[in-house]
Amino acid sequence: MVQATSLPRNEAGIEAAIETLKQRFGSQLQTGQAICEQHGHTTTWIVNQAPDAVVFPTSTEEVSEIVAVCAEYGVPVIPFGTGTSLEGHVNAPAGGICIDMMRMDRIIAVHAEDLDVVVQPGVTREQLNTYLRDQGLFFPIDPGANASLGGMAATRASGTNAVRYGTMKDNVLSLEAVMADGGVIRTAQRAKKSSAGYDLTRLLVGSEGTLGLITELTLKLQGIPEAIRSARCSFRTVDEACRAVMMTIQYGIPVARIELLDALSVRAANAYSGLDLPETPLLLLEFHGSDAGVVEQTDMFASIAEEFGGFDIAATSTPEERNKLWQARHDMYWASLQLRPGAKGISTDVCVPISRLAECVGAARDKAEGMGLMAPIVGHVGDGNFHALLLIDMDSEIERRKADEFVGWLNDLAISMEGTCTGEHGIGQGKRPYLQKELGPATRYMAAVKAALDPDNIMNPGKILEM
Amino acid sequence: MVQATSLPRNEAGIEAAIETLKQRFGSQLQTGQAICEQHGHTTTWIVNQAPDAVVFPTSTEEVSEIVAVCAEYGVPVIPFGTGTSLEGHVNAPAGGICIDMMRMDRIIAVHAEDLDVVVQPGVTREQLNTYLRDQGLFFPIDPGANASLGGMAATRASGTNAVRYGTMKDNVLSLEAVMADGGVIRTAQRAKKSSAGYDLTRLLVGSEGTLGLITELTLKLQGIPEAIRSARCSFRTVDEACRAVMMTIQYGIPVARIELLDALSVRAANAYSGLDLPETPLLLLEFHGSDAGVVEQTDMFASIAEEFGGFDIAATSTPEERNKLWQARHDMYWASLQLRPGAKGISTDVCVPISRLAECVGAARDKAEGMGLMAPIVGHVGDGNFHALLLIDMDSEIERRKADEFVGWLNDLAISMEGTCTGEHGIGQGKRPYLQKELGPATRYMAAVKAALDPDNIMNPGKILEM
Numbered sequence: 001m002v003q004a005t006s007l008p009r010n011e012a013g014i015e016a017a018i019e020t021l022k023q024r025f026g027s028q029l030q031t032g033q034a035i036c037e038q039h040g041h042t043t044t045w046i047v048n049q050a051p052d053a054v055v056f057p058t059s060t061e062e063v064s065e066i067v068a069v070c071a072e073y074g075v076p077v078i079p080f081g082t083g084t085s086l087e088g089h090v091n092a093p094a095g096g097i098c099i100d101m102m103r104m105d106r107i108i109a110v111h112a113e114d115l116d117v118v119v120q121p122g123v124t125r126e127q128l129n130t131y132l133r134d135q136g137l138f139f140p141i142d143p144g145a146n147a148s149l150g151g152m153a154a155t156r157a158s159g160t161n162a163v164r165y166g167t168m169k170d171n172v173l174s175l176e177a178v179m180a181d182g183g184v185i186r187t188a189q190r191a192k193k194s195s196a197g198y199d200l201t202r203l204l205v206g207s208e209g210t211l212g213l214i215t216e217l218t219l220k221l222q223g224i225p226e227a228i229r230s231a232r233c234s235f236r237t238v239d240e241a242c243r244a245v246m247m248t249i250q251y252g253i254p255v256a257r258i259e260l261l262d263a264l265s266v267r268a269a270n271a272y273s274g275l276d277l278p279e280t281p282l283l284l285l286e287f288h289g290s291d292a293g294v295v296e297q298t299d300m301f302a303s304i305a306e307e308f309g310g311f312d313i314a315a316t317s318t319p320e321e322r323n324k325l326w327q328a329r330h331d332m333y334w335a336s337l338q339l340r341p342g343a344k345g346i347s348t349d350v351c352v353p354i355s356r357l358a359e360c361v362g363a364a365r366d367k368a369e370g371m372g373l374m375a376p377i378v379g380h381v382g383d384g385n386f387h388a389l390l391l392i393d394m395d396s397e398i399e400r401r402k403a404d405e406f407v408g409w410l411n412d413l414a415i416s417m418e419g420t421c422t423g424e425h426g427i428g429q430g431k432r433p434y435l436q437k438e439l440g441p442a443t444r445y446m447a448a449v450k451a452a453l454d455p456d457n458i459m460n461p462g463k464i465l466e467m
Numbered sequence: 468m469v470q471a472t473s474l475p476r477n478e479a480g481i482e483a484a485i486e487t488l489k490q491r492f493g494s495q496l497q498t499g500q501a502i503c504e505q506h507g508h509t510t511t512w513i514v515n516q517a518p519d520a521v522v523f524p525t526s527t528e529e530v531s532e533i534v535a536v537c538a539e540y541g542v543p544v545i546p547f548g549t550g551t552s553l554e555g556h557v558n559a560p561a562g563g564i565c566i567d568m569m570r571m572d573r574i575i576a577v578h579a580e581d582l583d584v585v586v587q588p589g590v591t592r593e594q595l596n597t598y599l600r601d602q603g604l605f606f607p608i609d610p611g612a613n614a615s616l617g618g619m620a621a622t623r624a625s626g627t628n629a630v631r632y633g634t635m636k637d638n639v640l641s642l643e644a645v646m647a648d649g650g651v652i653r654t655a656q657r658a659k660k661s662s663a664g665y666d667l668t669r670l671l672v673g674s675e676g677t678l679g680l681i682t683e684l685t686l687k688l689q690g691i692p693e694a695i696r697s698a699r700c701s702f703r704t705v706d707e708a709c710r711a712v713m714m715t716i717q718y719g720i721p722v723a724r725i726e727l728l729d730a731l732s733v734r735a736a737n738a739y740s741g742l743d744l745p746e747t748p749l750l751l752l753e754f755h756g757s758d759a760g761v762v763e764q765t766d767m768f769a770s771i772a773e774e775f776g777g778f779d780i781a782a783t784s785t786p787e788e789r790n791k792l793w794q795a796r797h798d799m800y801w802a803s804l805q806l807r808p809g810a811k812g813i814s815t816d817v818c819v820p821i822s823r824l825a826e827c828v829g830a831a832r833d834k835a836e837g838m839g840l841m842a843p844i845v846g847h848v849g850d851g852n853f854h855a856l857l858l859i860d861m862d863s864e865i866e867r868r869k870a871d872e873f874v875g876w877l878n879d880l881a882i883s884m885e886g887t888c889t890g891e892h893g894i895g896q897g898k899r900p901y902l903q904k905e906l907g908p909a910t911r912y913m914a915a916v917k918a919a920l921d922p923d924n925i926m927n928p929g930k931i932l933e934m
Contacts (some may be wrong), residue, residue, distance in 0.1 A: 179912060193634050193890050197932075200668030352658055418656050422663050439663065440650045
């Protein structure tokens with residue numbers, strides 16, 4: 001495991017805050033070891049740093065009360081949704097109080113005429129989409145996991161649909177948040193656009209709980225398209241697949257999804273999901289539009305793909321076939337683990353300008369092979385974003401070191417290509433050194449904003465910035 | 468004229484800063500009264516508050532030097548582009564140094580494969596689009612005026628295309644900025660998306676020069692669509708027109724533009740632009756897509772419009788006819804002034820959830836009529852955003868007072884409808900009280916961010932916040 005730095009603990013403050021909160025919240029506050037460890041970091045390889053207590057508020061007022069108590073005693077506050085973040089976002093390196101938002105799971109209002117919805121932060125994206133389906137609406141952001149919408153906003157999540165619908169930054173209209181002093185704010189009204197003051201909405205989106213705790217979200221919705229069509233296409237090389245992607249985007253084809261699986265990933269998917277795809281790089285696509293529109297888009301893509309040597313092109317509008325393909329895509333994590341039973345999967349994430357994508361993916365594959373690492377690559381390639389899933393024997397120090405070296409190398413490479421060390425996973429604990437490398441001087445002003453809004457550094461300390 | 472509050476002047480500091488800058492910049496620094504007044508506020512009705520000097524830098528390094536000098540002497544710095552902002556953004560209520568960015572007008576790099584461009588802040592949107600045309604690319608944000616791109620980012624501008632392409636917040640990938648201490652930062656890399664740290668890009672977009680000075684922008688581009696089709700449709704009432712808009716958006720028709728002109732505006736356009744449109748509320752639309760796609764979109768819109776009593780529907784794909792209609796739309800300001808020769812036009816801007824648009828526009832028209840004010844209304848109604856242009860005899864104190872009352876009433880109304888006091892003009896000096904009404908508690912945290920990034924309040928003081 002990778003050990004994240006511990007921060008000094010305010011023992012007296014933590015004890016006093018727990019005592020005060022216990023009196024106020026009774027059994028809504030839990031201090032058992034098991035529950036605390038469940039609320040520390042549980043994904044990938046950063047070591048678990050459990051909070052000292054977990055509290056389960058049911059309203060904004062309760063969150064505000066909890067933060068006010070923690071502010072009084074100078075005790076860290078760590079927000080928790082589904083715990084599916086990947087860079088140690090929910091660890092408690094200085095201990096403190098975890099606020100589990102999952103009892104705040106109400107869908108407060110659907111404004112179908114305005115194509116927006118107001119939800120509490122513990123609503124998950126699947127819960128929301130199930131609720132909306134009868135009204136012909138959906139929320140497009142899909143990071144794979146059935147994450148909470150509060151967590152998705154806090155980490156600026158995106159996923160397969162981002163190429164068409166944007167990321168959380170583009171789909172949050174307004175937030176309600178509890179700030180470090182317990183104050184409750186609304187960052188914007190419900191209008192579709194505004195030039196009214198600093199964009200606190202976007203400042204909080206992606207701030208990983210370090211500036212404020214999201215207690216309500218107003219999200220943009222989309223109408224379920226009249227027609228949805230899926231396509232797949234195999235390529236001889238990753239390079240050709242990436243060039244086809246670049247051309248598809250340049251032509252302005254409004255793909256809703258365009259996903260790359262490298263040959264190793266296709267092998268894993270065939271075995272795990274009972275598919276029979278050529279074991280070469282694959283693009284999976286989805287098109288949204290009118291009946292005629294999706295066929296037109298598919299045909300345009302197919303002729304581009306053929307130019308770049310694409311073969312075995314198949315398209316379908318029937319839900320069963322579509323779902324089979326996309327289920328296989330969503331199961332890639334589990335499928336990949338089966339490539340090496342017993343191994344731990346460590347997912348790392350970079351994003352580069354699309355003109356550099358072929359080069360970056362190719363280099364990553366060569367580097368992993370050269371190091372003897374098994375690392376299937378999948379990507380939301382329409383945005384230039386991809387993930388390598390390192391399959392590591394955690395008992396082998398050599399492998400752990402190699403994985404660490406690979407992650408560092410890949411982040412440096414992406415940054416050198418004018419890309420970012422994280423397209424969608426966030427900084428958390430794991431990527432703090434790379435944020436420094438990527439944005440250097442800007443991080444000093446980020447730290448100034450953090451110090452202004454959270455002078456005692458109680459909001460999810462030890463994340464994003466080295467403080 | 469409306470008098471904006473003056474702020475205390477640091478006479479000694481201003482004198483010393485000008486002396487230092489004069490030695491360094493020679494004739495790049497100007498102190499003549501005429502040039503200073505040209506760089507104070509010149510649009511609508513807020514009184515001109517001229518800076519003490521205007522300096523014309525040609526590089527980021529020079530901007531940084533200027534800010535460092537001003538920081539040393541505690542002297543205000545006011546950025547200036549084309550001076551087309553509408554709420555007193557470029558006034559100098561405490562005096563100081565205006566930084567005119569218009570000599571920083573280089574297009575630094577077009578990355579056609581990545582659909583982005585790197586520009587200096589003094590490049591105007593028309594300059595950029597002329598430059599890009601041969602490459603089949605365009606930058607979609609169109610606020611009407613041929614504004615500078617730096618100014619458009621600073622005020623979070625949008626305009627007619629925002630319903631399809633978003634606002635400046637959605638189309639800036641990255642900024643280079645000079646901060647209050649003279650430090651130069653880059654807010655993001657050139658990747659299409661990122662979760663790396665606080666979103667300083669979006670914090671600076673819309674900050675109106677109060678947090679940092681934009682010295683370079685990386686902007687998203689679009690491919691020029693294969694086909695463009697325009698349509699117009701008349702309605703008996705504003706209410707029916709707005710309902711047709713709402714349904715068009717709900718159906719997910721990807722309109723590129725959907726503009727409302729009320730009956731008074733149509734009368735003005737007929738007279739000024741030699742048109743012969745029915746003098747009732749009008750929608751002007753534009754569709755972008757494939758040849759088949761734009762016809763399909765137009766037909767879908769037409770059947771919706773007919774449901775709501777739309778009549779005299781006409782559509783065209785020929786550039787001449789399209790341009791004639793859109794030129795008339797862009798000339799609305801001048802056309803409206805001709806409704807009352809000699810009057811001053813005062814444009815005010817609100818944005819509401821689209822479900823409240825019909826009610827808000829109707830109430831605004833009734834209120835203006837009831838007050839005896841001539842106020843044609845035009846709007847980017849796909850976003851719920853509209854402007855009333857008050858035609859005022861500035862020599863009449865009664866009219867000025869009425870206009871002031873109307874603006875206040877309309878802003879309050881929009882806020883009461885969960886809308887915003889400004890969809891795209893920004894806060895500047897003029898809308899500060901309404902920002903307080905709109906976002907109340909949040910403005911305290913905006914002030915904390917401002918104080919952290921600009922502790923001596925030298926960056927465009929007296930704008931956005933009451934400080």
